[in-house]
Amino acid sequence: MKKCFSTLIILIISLPIFGQNYWQQEAHYKMDVDFDATHHQFEGLQNLTYINHSPDTLTQVFYHLYFNAFQPGSMMDVRSKTIIDSDRRVGNRISKLKPTQIGLQEIWSLEQNGVFLDFEINETILEVSLAESILPNDTVEFRMKYKTQVPIQIRRSGRMNSEGIDYSMSQWYPKLCEYDKDGWHANPYVGREFYGIWGSFDVTIHMDSKYTIAATGVLQNPDEIGHGYSELTLDTIPTKLSWNFKAEKVHDFVWAADPDYTHEIIQNDNGPNFHLFYQQGEKTKHWKDLGKYMIRTFEYANKHFGEYPYPHYSIIQGGDGGMEYPMATLITGHRSLKSLVGVSVHEAMHSWYHGLLATNEALYAWMDEGFTSYASNRIEYEFFPEDFPGIHEGSYKSYKRIANSHYEEPLCTHADHFDTNWAYGVASYSKGVVILDQLSYIVGDEVVERSLKRYFDEWAYKHPDARDFKRIVEKESNMELDWYFEYFVNSTKTIDYGIHEINKKENGTLITLKKGEMPMPVEFEIEMNDGRLSNYYIPTVLMRGEKEVESGTKILEDWPWTNTHYSINIDHKPSEIKVIRLHNTGQIADVEPLNDNVTVPRKWNWDKHKLKLQILEKKKKKGIQKTMKMKKVAL
Numbered sequence: 001m002k003k004c005f006s007t008l009i010i011l012i013i014s015l016p017i018f019g020q021n022y023w024q025q026e027a028h029y030k031m032d033v034d035f036d037a038t039h040h041q042f043e044g045l046q047n048l049t050y051i052n053h054s055p056d057t058l059t060q061v062f063y064h065l066y067f068n069a070f071q072p073g074s075m076m077d078v079r080s081k082t083i084i085d086s087d088r089r090v091g092n093r094i095s096k097l098k099p100t101q102i103g104l105q106e107i108w109s110l111e112q113n114g115v116f117l118d119f120e121i122n123e124t125i126l127e128v129s130l131a132e133s134i135l136p137n138d139t140v141e142f143r144m145k146y147k148t149q150v151p152i153q154i155r156r157s158g159r160m161n162s163e164g165i166d167y168s169m170s171q172w173y174p175k176l177c178e179y180d181k182d183g184w185h186a187n188p189y190v191g192r193e194f195y196g197i198w199g200s201f202d203v204t205i206h207m208d209s210k211y212t213i214a215a216t217g218v219l220q221n222p223d224e225i226g227h228g229y230s231e232l233t234l235d236t237i238p239t240k241l242s243w244n245f246k247a248e249k250v251h252d253f254v255w256a257a258d259p260d261y262t263h264e265i266i267q268n269d270n271g272p273n274f275h276l277f278y279q280q281g282e283k284t285k286h287w288k289d290l291g292k293y294m295i296r297t298f299e300y301a302n303k304h305f306g307e308y309p310y311p312h313y314s315i316i317q318g319g320d321g322g323m324e325y326p327m328a329t330l331i332t333g334h335r336s337l338k339s340l341v342g343v344s345v346h347e348a349m350h351s352w353y354h355g356l357l358a359t360n361e362a363l364y365a366w367m368d369e370g371f372t373s374y375a376s377n378r379i380e381y382e383f384f385p386e387d388f389p390g391i392h393e394g395s396y397k398s399y400k401r402i403a404n405s406h407y408e409e410p411l412c413t414h415a416d417h418f419d420t421n422w423a424y425g426v427a428s429y430s431k432g433v434v435i436l437d438q439l440s441y442i443v444g445d446e447v448v449e450r451s452l453k454r455y456f457d458e459w460a461y462k463h464p465d466a467r468d469f470k471r472i473v474e475k476e477s478n479m480e481l482d483w484y485f486e487y488f489v490n491s492t493k494t495i496d497y498g499i500h501e502i503n504k505k506e507n508g509t510l511i512t513l514k515k516g517e518m519p520m521p522v523e524f525e526i527e528m529n530d531g532r533l534s535n536y537y538i539p540t541v542l543m544r545g546e547k548e549v550e551s552g553t554k555i556l557e558d559w560p561w562t563n564t565h566y567s568i569n570i571d572h573k574p575s576e577i578k579v580i581r582l583h584n585t586g587q588i589a590d591v592e593p594l595n596d597n598v599t600v601p602r603k604w605n606w607d608k609h610k611l612k613l614q615i616l617e618k619k620k621k622k623g624i625q626k627t628m629k630m631k632k633v634a635l
């Protein structure tokens, strides 16, 4: 206990000093795990030091018991069987688990400062009545004894994954729920997204000596157990080895174990070392090339998104796809080189947006998956430009597809509560990329670049939310951006600017644009018949500012958001204009491209007719086909 307390003092000093209004809770776990690999069970002892930095008095606490989700009839089971597009990895598999295959977390006892507590297990949440309220700034010691059965792997964690990794141990220990300015977050585990308390882990795992263990944190006793950096070979190998890992300034702890892991260490002079754990074989032959891509990934990310602070990063074969944890990832390993690099880059980039900028993912999945995908798209583009026609084009396409369907749900939907997995996936990944990339259209690339760095510098090791990110970009751009996030996060209203009509005027041409549901600044380009180009920029009045535009671009009057149409006078005759192109700089998720570009017809009697553009919808056998029509309207 004394030892634990001294670690604590160091951590309190080393955690950043927060502004007056910001606070967050603090948790330091010391855990001992005695693993029985024959029965896939373990007994755990958990000492948890919890510091209440909130201004509130806490009368109860909650723990996550994630493994209890893997039991027939659980909320996760019901959800998976009732959602219309169930995750194929789960399907109805939970309902078929036998007693020896289920996940089970039994709590034997729980003490608060030495006093035994009453508690109730409500499936994946442990509800605890405290013996004594925890006052603001109080520190309490919880001591828990528990027993766990590791389930057959269904989703993320469990035993015997599809590639034969024995144990993928994520969401494996009773984890105190986070309490923040919005109160408790005791979400039942039905599908996804996590949120943890900042602090430290000191974990000792006693396990059959045939296993190699990979984990969050730094192995403390390599010499003693003959693993890790150690060259030592033990004379007599005991039946069990005791692995001790420590991790500081993290909010979760993952580990994995397999008797056939190869452990490779890639030294990296300019950043963290990489630890690779995988089963060697034909299907994992590309792992030997992974190190050099990882070195470049962290180099790029350190430069553009903030400095990765931990001494190493582990890529561990395990899990059921790719999943991020502090200082580590579990990925499936039988992959082509591009797929292996792609998933590793994505998961590594989570170190920034999940590992260090630990938003509540359930509420702000787009700030985790979206920002991570944005960063990984940029890095993958550096590696394999041939696979990316545009860096984020895939994300724009995926967003537009759902925006034009009836399935889209707003980004502010809680991650577990989307009606479909499709809507969740697009909202958090694709629209999450778009919301960030599209900011460039409003504030400019350089401001976005500066904002990402400042966001990291000001909010790493905390729990930023959407407002915190918005304020950073507002400060960097000197613009008001609440409208952008209100529309794009809290609603499913779409952007659809279009060219409405072209009209001959005495001294030139009157071009009228129309607006869709959501206001945005508008950029467009006019190409003359002789090849000359003119660029125009219309800020939306809501921005209260303008981005820096290229010299020569004409900045027009603000577009009042209440106005459905906006007209511009051009000093050229309509017959001189060849094409008008909206959004010529790209980076805007305009959901209707048909009215964005117009080639002005050569044969048009401008003295008699103006040109009106109309989108026509024809019902065809296989769905609705849209076409654009140019209509003559008498002057």
Ligand SMILES: [Zn+2]
Pocket (backbone or CB within 6 Å): 346, 347, 350, 369, 372
């Ligand atoms: Zn991800």
